[in-house]
Amino acid sequence: MRAALTRLLAIAIKELLQLRRDRLTLAMMIVFPVVQLALFGYAIDTDVRHIRTVVYDQDDSAASRDFARSLQATGFFELAGNVRGYPEIERAMKSGAARAALVVPGGYAADLARGRVAHLQLVLDGSDPQTASSAAGAAAGLAQSRTRSRPAIELTTTNWYNPDLRSAISIVPGLIGVILTMTMVMLTSMAIARERERGTLEQLIVSPLRRWELILGKILPYVGMGFVQMTLILLLGTAVFGVPIVGSLALLYAMAFVFIAGNLALGLFFSTLAQTQQQAMQMSFFFLLPNILVSGFMFPWEAMPRPMQWLSQLLPLTHFLRIVRGVTLKGSGFGDLLPELVWMSCILVVLLVLSSLRFRKKLN
DSSP states (O other): HHHHHHHHHHHHHHHHHHHOOOHHEEEEEEEHHHHHHHHIIIIIIOSOOOOOEEEEESSHHHHHHHHHHHHHHTEEEEEEOOOOSSSHHHHHHHHHHHEEEEOTTHHHHHHHHHOEEEEEEEEEESHHHHHHHHHHHHHHOOOHHHHHSSOOOOEEEEESTTOOOHHHHHHHHHHHHHHHHHHHHHHHHEEEEEEHHOHHHHHHHHSSSHHHHHHHHHHHHHHHHHHHHHHHHHHHHHHHHHHOSOOOOHOOOOOOOHHHHHHHHHHHHHHHSSSSSSHHHHHHHHHHHHHHHHHSSSSSSSSOOOOHHHHHSHHHHHHHHHHHHHHIIIIIHHHHHHHHHHHHHHHHHHHHHHHHOOOOOOSS
């Protein structure tokens, strides 16, 4: 029995010594719980606030402006300017400049003064059901509180792009980005590490390949795989869940190319950091968690603290979610989504440069 315990202790000590030499794995064991705690405790908040709201004020009265200011005072809404009609509301929502619109019809102040029911309309972007539900509840609560001390205010809520606020309508397009992120980063993160483990890295080192040629050569074969995955999800989402495709598929695929390439470049960058495929896979899983939590896929982006919103702008998935939901559900055009494309393109260029610089045409 004592001999068995001695052998067991020896194996345990050996594993600890190996773990100590694997500094990347050891660091991730420490950092991972810290990141999880920060994300769940600080960044994740289901109470949506600061919803960007435009105002279509046809009454242009002190009473209508007072209600708009009261709407912002609740903390759930953030006034983003005035518009002059429903077409401008639609443009603001397609571009992401607004998620809600307060419509005040003419005669609002006169109805209040005469003791009649005054009507208001709240137009909401239903492509994010959780945000739309929070906005509707907050606005209805404000209208109800105003009714207790003065003539009644009747607030009508209209949900655009997803009238029934079905979660699948929002989740399925977002799954395109999540699945592409998971598979593209994971596949390419093991590319250089696999070459190193198999001993074929030496062949690449002595070849006339330039660093950028090697990086692009590693990326291109997976781009087609990404398009196949994307097409499959779109077909199943439309056939099974009834997800509409309102906008241009050509535009969606063109912008998806930049997104797919960005994730592949990130995977290759991880690959240049890792010594083994196991380390590369660990880094991929580590990266996937913040993507899902702070990109706006599971939790409303507006509910996150400002620092986490700024951090999320560095994630390609944050911008692609706006693109895929904008094209499929809202019919957004190139001009509406140009800022997101610029963000993704800048991220892609930075990752390609970093990956190329990290790769050394020599054995470490």
